[in-house]
Amino acid sequence: MKTFAALALGWLAVTLIAATVPAGGTAVLMYHRIDGSVPADPVGRDLTVVPAAFEGELRWLHDHRVRTLTAAELTASLARGEPPRHAVVLTFDDGYEDAATVAFPLLRRYGARATFFVSSGFVGTPRHLSWRQMRAMMAGGMEIACHGTRHLDLSTLDRAGQLREIGHCVAAFRRYLPGWRPATYAYPAGKYDATTLSILESFGFRAAFTERPGLATSLTRRFELPRRRVRHDDALAQFETLATP
Numbered sequence: 601m602k603t604f605a606a607l608a609l610g611w612l613a614v615t616l617i618a619a620t621v622p623a624g625g626t627a628v629l630m631y632h633r634i635d636g637s638v639p640a641d642p643v644g645r646d647l648t649v650v651p652a653a654f655e656g657e658l659r660w661l662h663d664h665r666v667r668t669l670t671a672a673e674l675t676a677s678l679a680r681g682e683p684p685r686h687a688v689v690l691t692f693d694d695g696y697e698d699a700a701t702v703a704f705p706l707l708r709r710y711g712a713r714a715t716f717f718v719s720s721g722f723v724g725t726p727r728h729l730s731w732r733q734m735r736a737m738m739a740g741g742m743e744i745a746c747h748g749t750r751h752l753d754l755s756t757l758d759r760a761g762q763l764r765e766i767g768h769c770v771a772a773f774r775r776y777l778p779g780w781r782p783a784t785y786a787y788p789a790g791k792y793d794a795t796t797l798s799i800l801e802s803f804g805f806r807a808a809f810t811e812r813p814g815l816a817t818s819l820t821r822r823f824e825l826p827r828r829r830v831r832h833d834d835a836l837a838q839f840e841t842l843a844t845p
C-alpha cells in the first residue's frame with residue numbers, strides 16, 4: 601500500500617510539473633517557392649510566397665531578434681541537450697531556381713540563414729538550381745541538404761529503391777559540392793518508413809524532417825522532426841504565430 605501511495609504521489613508530481621513547464625521547442629518553417637509570378641493552380645499557388653511577403657517575414661524576425669539557424673545547427677544543439685532559445689529554422693524544399701535568385705539575396709540582406717532541401721536529379725534542369733548556384737549559397741552560409749534524387753515517396757519503395765533514391769543524392773552532393781557532408785534530410789511528401797531511418801543512419805545523417813506540424817524539442821525523435829508550413833495566404837500575423845513556440 602505504501603508503494604502504491606508513493607507511486608501515486610510520484611505520478612501527481614510529474615503531472616503537475618508537466619502542466620507548469622511551458623512546452624517550448626523550436627519552429628522549423630517550410631517554404632517551397634519565393635516568387636512574384638504566382639501559379640494559377642491552387643497547389644502551386646499555396647506553395648508560392650511572394651517576395652514582398654517573405655521580406656516582411658524576414659524583417660519581423662530581424663526586428664524581434666529571432667535568430668535563424670540552419671537545420672544542421674538546430675540538430676546539433678538538440679543533440680547537445682541545449683535547445684536554442686529565441687530561434688527559428690527556415691527551410692525551402694525542392695530546389696527551385698528562385699531559391700538562389702530571390703530567397704538567397706533577401707536572406708543575406710537580413711543577415712538570415714536557411715536550409716535548402718534539394719532533389720539532386722532536378723539540379724540544372726529548367727527553373728531549378730544549378731550546382732554553381734548551390735555552391736555560392738553554401739559559401740554564403742546556407743545549408744544545402746538532401747531531398748532525394750527524383751523526389752520519390754520513400755514509403756512506396758523497397759530497400760534497394762530507397763538506397764538508390766537516398767544514395768544518389770548523397771553521391772551527387774559529395775561530387776559537386778566540395779566540403780558537403782550528410783547532416784539533415786527532408787522526406788519528399790513527408791513520407792518514410794522504418795527502412796528509411798536505418799538507411800539514413802548508415803549514410804551518417806543526423807536528423808530528418810517530416811511535414812507533420814509541431815515544434816522540435818530535445819525529446820523529438822531526430823529522424824522525425826516536425827515542420828510548420830508557410831502558405832501563400834498567410835498574413836504577417838499568421839507567420840508570427842508559426843514562428844513562435
Ligand SMILES: [Zn+2]
Pocket residue numbers: 693694747751787788789
Ligand atoms: Zn518536396
